[in-house]
Amino acid sequence: MTTSSYAPRFDIRVAGLTMAAELAEQVLSMTVETSLDLAGSFGFVLRNPDNALLDSPLLDPGKTVEIHLGYGNDLKPAFLGEIAAVEPSFPQSGPPTVQVSGYDKSYRMRRGQPEPTEYTFMNDSLVAARIAVENGLVPVVDPTPGVKEKIIQVESDMAFLKDRARRYHFDVYVEWDRMYFRFPRPQAATHVLEWGRNLSSFTPRVSASAAAGLQIVRGYNQELAQTVQGLALAADLGVDQLTERLGSSAADLLVGMARKGIRRHSLENPLDAKVLAQSLLAELLDGMYEGSGSCVGVPGLSAGQFIEIRGVGKRFSGTYRLRKVTHRIDEGGFMTDFSISQGGHSSLLGMLRKQIVEEPPPNRTEPFYGVVLGVVEDNHEVTAVPPKAPLGRVKVSFPGLSDRFTGGWAPCARPMAGKDMGFYWLPEPGDQVLVAFDQGDLGKPYVIGGLWNADQPPPATNTDGSNSTRVIKSRSGHTITFDDAKAGGEVVIRDGGRGSAITLNAADGSLTISAAGDLSLTAGGDVTLTAAGRTTTITAGSSVELAAAQGATKLVVSETDVNIT
Structure with missing residues (x-):
């Protein structure tokens, strides 16, 4: 240890101005803390014999503070932040003091919960750089793979970046005026x-x-209706140093341990899944020593x-x-x-x-809050063991959670449901559905809606952007179409076989019935055909028959010619 090590020195600069020597001599103690996990902080206590410091603008909250530490003339930059609190103390005995404390520039990034922010067609590196600049910091970022169509932020800047960084085993911290987002x-x-x-x-x-020697993460791509998995092995990350320190038996045990089922991340492609698996496993291995x-x-x-x-x-x-x-x-x-x-x-x-x-620990069931993507496996309740009352429920699997697990019979939410009435429309086996759980209980699922995907496209599209068509279509192709594209619009009921249809035209009030086969009108009472217009036309390709079972058949014509040939 050099002689200068016995003479520590510090230099405090407030708002760019070095603290005067006579004021610096009043400093009784000082702490400076830097952290990779929390906001860096500082604090120093000064004597306050005449209360002059209490009203000094030098110690106003928000003022920038620089602290340099060292020995002799060798001072090194130790902290850059701003004053957050001023706390005077007037003890019963002893001189009064003032404690000044504050945080580094990451403090503002950790405060508040902003309105939801959307980043489109950016990767995480670009998002991190943008947030750094918005907070007045110089971004130091490593590149991240891919471009995300949409990234949504609903938490503080630091909480958001920490979550994004964990996917790549990145650090996020502020040092002086730089923000790091990198490996x-x-x-x-x-x-x-x-x-x-x-x-x-x-x-x-x-x-x-x-720790674990194998990390598996699992997700589900809703659009492609595909399960997504990522796997990382400790052997691929290099455990030679751990083997040297822990011994081969401990290392063998480590490699044999698997950790599965991280479900708090949305995964849509295998690359993201593998990167996340590697990051989580590396995080576990890093934490073995502390x-x-x-x-x-x-x-x-x-x-x-x-x-x-x-x-x-x-x-x-x-x-x-x-x-x-x-x-x-x-x-x-x-x-x-x-x-x-x-x-x-x-x-x-x-x-x-x-x-x-x-x-959660093994003595408590893990809650599943929010919604989960599911696939319908069965909709025939009466064949269940034991049989279930037919109440419009379906059995659902969750490919994003497991290949083997199938949940219980899930009631299906409908626009209306009442005694012997309502909207009865069960999803088919193989349909993709959105499932919520009562109080987060995985054993109490509820189907709250159906979803389309690449394998099961919708029966209509909105390619022109007008959003003029509403369609209800059954498994056999029967449709009810509400078309608002034309003036007044129309309603068309069409079968999925030969194409018979009933069309109600709201523009002219017409009704058209088109039968691909025979058309029969049967009534238990009278049938009356009344035309307010001047012409009624009945056309047949071969013959027209009018017959009455009893009484006479009458044809009454008024003020017109009758031609019978």
């Missing part, structure tokens, strides 16, 4: 800390309880960097990534506390906290 960079350790020399304390932990430690103040340390730990045995010596770094300067001197993870994305405890949300 963790393997790098040589910038500092070496050795137990018994400059490493004051170190408490590591290794665990394979949350720990915390402290050392004499090292001003150059910040979250995201790599350090080398020595002197703690073969299993725990090695290179680690800093997830959180806290610098403390007070009457005791300059100390640096840190927390680490193995390769660098997530700590084990952090992942376990996430899993509490994503994968």
Whole structure:
């Protein structure tokens, strides 16, 4: 340790101006914290003997703060943020003080829940860069594959980017005036800390309880009606270092463990599924090692960097990534506390906290809130074992969840349902449906609607954009068409066989009946044909017969000629 290590120094700049020497001398303590997971923060406590600081515009919330730390004349940039709070203290004994605290520039990205924002035909890298610029930050992003037709944001900027980044095993954090959205960079350790020399304390932990050697994710493409799966193997990610540290038996156990069924991500193609599987598996493997430690103040340390730990045995010596770094300067001197993870994305405890949300413990059923895509397997309730009362229910499978699981008999929501009345129209086996669950219970499904897809296209289209046609079409092709394209529109009832039709023309009020075969009109009472116009025409290709079963057959003609040949 050099002589200068015993003389730590700091430099505070508020709104671009260096704090005056006489004011800096009033600083009793200071902390600076950087983190890959939370907003970076700072805080310093000043003496306030005459209350002059309380009304000073220098400490107004929102003012930019720069902090530089080091020894002697060697000061390194440690923090850039803004003042968020000013807290005076007037103790019963001792001098009054003022504590000034604040956050880095990611703080504003974590606040609030904006209105839904839509990004069209962009990839995640472009979205991240746009959000960084909107927050006044310089984007540092890695490219992501593909272009998404639509990405919707409903949460804070940071929560949204964290969710998108997890799909690629990316980091998202702010350092100084830059926002990073990129894969963790393997790098040589910038500092070496050795137990018994400059490493004051170190408490590591290794665990394979949350890790796995195989990661499977599963989804369903609604448009193509196809199941989508992604698979990643630990062996493909390189576990040589873990094998060296843990031993071959532990590594073999790791590779034999599988983790399936991440259902909180929307997956529509195999590439996205594979990238997500690799990201989740890498996150688990990274979290096998974690720990915390402290050392004499090292001003150059910040979250995201790599350090080398020595002197703690073969299993725990090695290179680690800093997830959180806290610098403390007070009457005791300059100390640096840190927390680490193995390769660098997530700590084990952090992942376990996430899993509490994503994968509830085994003593509690996992709720399925929202909706799930399903496929109808059966609609014949009376053949069920045991038989079911015919109440218009269907049996549904969920290809996005499992190839083997089929849910219970699901009631079908309809526009109207009542005693011996309603809209009775059961979906067919193979139809794609949208399913919701009562209180999130997978055993209580409800079909809330049907969906078309590439294999089951709709019976009509809106290619001209007029949206003028409404169609009801049965399995055999029978249709009822409401056509508003023409003036007044028309209603057409047509069979799906030979094409017989009834057409009601709203424009001229006409009714046309077209029978491909015989046409029979049968009435239990009288039949009256009345034409308000001047002409009634009956035309036959061969003969016309008028017959009465009883009484005379009369043909009464008034004020006209009768020609009989």
